[in-house]
Amino acid sequence: MPRPALPSFALLACVLLLLTGCGVDSEQAALCRKLIPAFDSGPITQVDAAETSGDEPSVRLTYQADGVVHWIDCRFGGRFFDERRHELVAVATDRTGTLTDTQFTMLRVWARLPYARIGLPPDSTAPRPAAGPRDWGPLLFFLQQVINAATVACVYGLLALGYTLVYGILGQINLAMGELTMIGAMVTAMGVAALGMAGLGSMPLAVLGVLATVMAFTAVQGWTMDKLVFQRLRRVHSHTPLIAAVGLSVAYQEGMRLLHGARDWWPAPILADRHELFSDGTFTVTALTSQGVILLMTAGLYALLWAIMQRTAFGRAHRACADDVEAAELVGVDVDRTVSTTFAVGGALAAAAGAVIALYYGGVNFYTGYLVGFKALAAAVVGGIGSVPGAMLGGALLGLVETFWSAYFAIAYKDIVAFGLLTLFLIYRPHGLLGKDRSRGD
Structure with a gap:
């Protein structure tokens, strides 16, 4: 079978690069959207973003609050390729006009954003770090993106x-x-809000209890999903299970929307202390306490999963079923129970991912899992779907690609790049980096 010509992919890459010069910077729009609750406390719906004309880059968000249309205009210090594209230099709304310096300062305090992202100069009385070689700037910026990824x-x-x-x-x-x-993500946001009302939001053990409860709740959801739907379709050799999964996805989305509405939930940030790691006087590499906790939690869950798969009866049963379901049944493995437990473990891991989204990124709603789910599927395919180490490797690779594209190119097109990467792997290495080629069987 002839292989696709390489120039066609080079042409596709050129087209993607040309597209980076147009459209609204979605990261600027996301930063601007986080400021809306400072002016409207009610549910926010129908948010539309547009780039306004002018010498300085500006994003205007039009939204509805309590049935009334409002807008907020955020002006930034740079565009897609500029270092200052995250610096907010002015904010205006349809009710207040352009914010005064005092109002702007209060908004910074309310949003808990450092001056570098809100456009305020640092304290002139504070000691400034000694300027280092300016050649370190690009390297430090690169290191910052690795931490973000x-x-x-x-x-x-x-x-x-x-x-x-x-x-x-x-x-x-x-x-x-x-x-x-x-x-x-939604249950985590509600649990953290309940902790805040009870005055326990700053207690790590209380937050850990919420995380454990959410993982247990979602594990039950995964187990129930298999028992009620997929177990009945176990021996159906068609696309029926895939269609049933799509139906479940839509049912969960609409059910959550009807129960809790379409509003975004913004949990109060926890462990948000910022630590300066390196600086050359012009750029400072920083990391949040929460980022370290997320890395430790992910590493701990991965180590726990590895131990379960290697050292427990469930792990042995899972490996046996993965090799040959019929042979596993012949030697006495309870396949239905093993599969249901697998769905429960997968649900718990999915809940952990949702908790990270809620506590670190915020802004969760009934639609949060849709695009994230497809990107995680892309990560699993790139790493080698069916391979546990491959899943983590694919997640790391996709996170790096997405973050570095957002840092150096137009963030609005990061999803095109992510799924373009998936397409290339499906063409040239369909079994992924660490997956097994099952095309010929064993």
Whole structure:
């Protein structure tokens, strides 16, 4: 079979690069949207973003609050390729006009954003770090993106583990796994809000208790999903299980929307202390306490999963079913129980990914798991779906690609790049980096 010509892919890459010069910077729009609750406390719906004309880059968000249309205009210090594209230099709304310096300062305090992202100069009386070689700036910026990518990789890696466990034992993809992440994110946001009202939001043990409860709740959801739907379709050799998964996904989305509305939930940030790691006087590499906690949690969950798969009866049963379901049944393995437990473990991992989204990124709603679920599936395929190490490797790779594209090119096109990467792997290495080629059987 002839291989596609390389110039066609080079042409595609050129087209993608040309597209980066147009459209609204979605990261600027996301930063601007986080400021809306400072002016409207009610549910926010129908948010539309547009780039306004002018010498300085500006994003205007038009939204509805309590049935009334409002807008907020955020002006930034740079565009897609500029270093200052995250610096907010002015804010205006339809009711207040352009904010005064005092109002702008209060907005910075309310949003808990450092001056570098809100456009305020540092305290002139504070000692400034000694200026180092300016050649270190690009390297420090690169290092900052690696730190940022680690958190994204944790989200994709945890959810990709859920996909790969189910696929490894059934050979089928559960497209409703992203909605389990959405449930985990929504329930985490509600639990953290309840802790805040009880005055326990700053207690790490209380937050850990919420995380454990959410993972247990979503594990039950995964177990129930298999018992009520997929177990009845176990021996159906058609696309019926895939269609059923799509139906489950839509049902979860609409059910959550009807129960809790379409509003975004913004949990109060926890462990948000910022630590300066390196600086050359012009650029400072920083990391949040929460980023370190997320890395430790992901590593701990991965180590626990490895121990379960290698040292427990369930792990041995899972490996046996993944090798040959019929042979596993012949030697006495309870296949139905093993598969249901796999769905429960996958649901718990998906909930952990949702908790990271809620506590670190915020802004969760009934639609949170849709795109994240497809990206995690892409990560699982790139790493080798069916391979547990491959799921984490694929999540890390996708997180790096997405973050670095957002840092150096137009963030609005990061999804095109992510799914373009998936397409290339499906063409040239369909079994992924660490997956097994099952095309000829064993």
